[in-house]
Amino acid sequence: MIPQGWSxxxxxxxxxxxxxxxxxxxxxxxxxxxxRLLPGVAPGANPLLYWMVGLFxxxxxxGSILWHELAHSLVAMRYGIPVVQIVLYLFGGVAQIARxxxxxxxxxxxxxxxxxxxxxxxxxxxxxSRLGGLAGAACAWLALVNLTLALFNLLPGFxxxxxxxxxxxxxxxxGSYRQATRQAxxxxxxxxxxxxxxxxxxxxxxxxFNGIWFLLIAAFVFSAASASYRAARGAALPLHTPVRRVMRxxxxxxxxxxxxxxxxxxxxxxxxDQAFPxxxxxxxxxxxxxxxxxxxxxLEWGKVRVEQTMLPRERLCLVNADDDLQSALExxxxxxxxxxxxxxxxxLVGMLNRRDIVYRT
Ligand SMILES: [Zn+2]
Numbered sequence: 001m002i003p004q005g006w007s008x009x010x011x012x013x014x015x016x017x018x019x020x021x022x023x024x025x026x027x028x029x030x031x032x033x034x035x036r037l038l039p040g041v042a043p044g045a046n047p048l049l050y051w052m053v054g055l056f057x058x059x060x061x062x063g064s065i066l067w068h069e070l071a072h073s074l075v076a077m078r079y080g081i082p083v084v085q086i087v088l089y090l091f092g093g094v095a096q097i098a099r100x101x102x103x104x105x106x107x108x109x110x111x112x113x114x115x116x117x118x119x120x121x122x123x124x125x126x127x128x129s130r131l132g133g134l135a136g137a138a139c140a141w142l143a144l145v146n147l148t149l150a151l152f153n154l155l156p157g158f159x160x161x162x163x164x165x166x167x168x169x170x171x172x173x174x175g176s177y178r179q180a181t182r183q184a185x186x187x188x189x190x191x192x193x194x195x196x197x198x199x200x201x202x203x204x205x206x207x208x209f210n211g212i213w214f215l216l217i218a219a220f221v222f223s224a225a226s227a228s229y230r231a232a233r234g235a236a237l238p239l240h241t242p243v244r245r246v247m248r249x250x251x252x253x254x255x256x257x258x259x260x261x262x263x264x265x266x267x268x269x270x271x272x273d274q275a276f277p278x279x280x281x282x283x284x285x286x287x288x289x290x291x292x293x294x295x296x297x298x299l300e301w302g303k304v305r306v307e308q309t310m311l312p313r314e315r316l317c318l319v320n321a322d323d324d325l326q327s328a329l330e331x332x333x334x335x336x337x338x339x340x341x342x343x344x345x346x347x348l349v350g351m352l353n354r355r356d357i358v359y360r361t
Contacts, residue, residue, distance in 0.1 A: 003089045013082070014073055019089035022062065029058035033141065041137040049134065057138045062088060064121055064146050068153075069093040071117030072161075075110045076101075080291070082272075091220050092149070099273070102338070102355050104172035111164035118150035157191030158184035159224045177358050181232035188225030192218045237360045239326040243319055246360055247342045247350045253279045256286070256307035260293050263306055268293060275339030275351055278310050284341055284348050286310035316341060321349055325357050 005017030034054030039045075065088055072095045073083040082098040101107040125143035129136045154162040163184050170180035199214030237245065252267050254276040267276060268290055278286040288310040296304050317335040319328045321344040332340055338354040 003087050003094070005087045005089065011070065012077075014070075014095075015085040016066065017085055017087045019087060021090035022088050024090065026055075026058045026062065029061055030054040033057055033138065037141060038134060038137055041140075042134045045134060053134050053138050057142060060138075060142055061145060064118065064142065064149070065093045067121060068114045068118050068149065069095040071113040072110055073097070075113040079106045079110070081106075081110075091217065099355070100177075100359070102358050104168040107164055107171070108168035111161045111168065114161050115150040115154050118146045118153070122146035122150065155191055156184075157188035157221060157225060158228055159188060160191075160221065163188050163191075163225075176236055176361060178232045178234075178236045178361070182229055185225045185229035185232070189222055189229070192222035192225060195221065237325065239329075239361055240324045241361075242321065243323050243325065243328050243342055243352055244321040244344075246325065246356045247321065247352045248274075248356070249350045251277060251351045253277055254288060254306055256280060256305065256310070258306045260296060260301040260304050260306065260309065263288065264293060264301060273353070273355070275353070277341050277348055277351065278306055279348070282347065284313055286312045287316055287339065287341060289339065318343060319352055320344065325361060328352060329354070329357050 003019045003021070005019040008016045008018055010016065030051065031054070034047075034050040038050045038053060066086065069086045069088075073086065076083055076095070076097045079101060081101060084096045084098055086093055086095045097110075101110060122143045125139045125146060129140035129143055131139065153160050154165075156162040156166045158164065158167055158181070166187060167180045167184035170183050171177050174180060195214050195218035199211045199218060201211075202214055203211030251274070254263055254267070256278050263276070267274070272290045275287050275289040277284055278288055286307070288306055292309045292311065293301075296309055315335070317331045317337045317340045319331060319340045319342055321342050323331075328340065332338065332352075332354050340352045340354075341348055342350045342352050
């Protein structure tokens with residue numbers, strides 16, 4: 001679903017890409033402003049000036065979309081979710097985060113951050129529009145489009161931001177991520193159908209271009225909502241399923257005297273969302289995840305050993321392979337953990353990842 005693009009560079013760790021379809025947006029915005037809107041509100045200026053202000057405003061508009069996506073990204077990163085890239089294209093932007101949020105509250109804040117950032121920008125441009133003249137007219141237009149961007153994205157159909165807010169609410173109320181995804185995707189499909197009807201109606205009124213635009217948005221929202229629905233379609237596991245069904249076997253074991261550099265090089269760099277049991281012989285003495293390693297500056301990874309930064313066994317949440325998912329989840333919540341070593345007959349047999357429960361129930 002993620003469009004391709006050329007890399008513009010990086011902001012922090014996030015690669016910023018632009019898709020060729022963005023050229024259409026830039027042209028369309030420049031043309032609408034320079035040939036129609038600006039001469040209407042601030043008549044009498046040099047035509048070249050209209051085109052220059054139009055072109056500049058189209059870049060600022062594209063920057064506004066990037067700003068919106070960066071807001072989603074910053075909140076995601078605050079929750080420890082890496083952001084791979086931001087792609088700007090025909091329908092705006094998409095911030096590709098490495099994985100879905102694990103908790104409804106995280107999903108809510110990541111989703112709502114985008115529209116909030118657009119409203120803030122709209123208020124700023126609204127203030128600048130008091131400058132008057134050509135610049136003021138361009139700022140008034142930018143205020144209006146940013147407000148429109150915020151309101152459009154708040155429509156409650158998945159995968160729009162408002163649809164993600166809806167999924168977070170349904171997830172919080174019903175407790176099931178998969179069920180909430182299906183419900184929010186269905187609303188997204190319904191919303192797409194409304195767009196399509198609206199597009200046909202607009203075309204019948206003779207505004208062919210606007211009508212086609214509505215139909216394109218309808219097709220985009222419908223296909224994205226349908227893909228999300230299919231991904232969450234399979235039957236969810238009931239919460240009384242035993243841990244054994246979702247745990248990870250064959251987890252790499254780590255020794256307490258390893259320098260962190262060895263851990264990072266062998267395992268951590270390839271599996272940043274995993275937790276590694278720290279073992280002395282067949283005894284579990286602790287657990288280490290990326291969070292503990294990242295607390296140590298990289299330059300010291302050659303000196304600092306795993307046992308100096310690991311979570312010791314007494315702080316861990318230990319579960320049994322026969323426990324059900326409900327009680328495992330409650331135990332994880334009580335200890336504030338995302339991972340639990342799994343035991344069977346007193347022996348460590350694998351690891352349970354909180355995320356594997358969340359996404360499958
Ligand atoms: Zn957004």
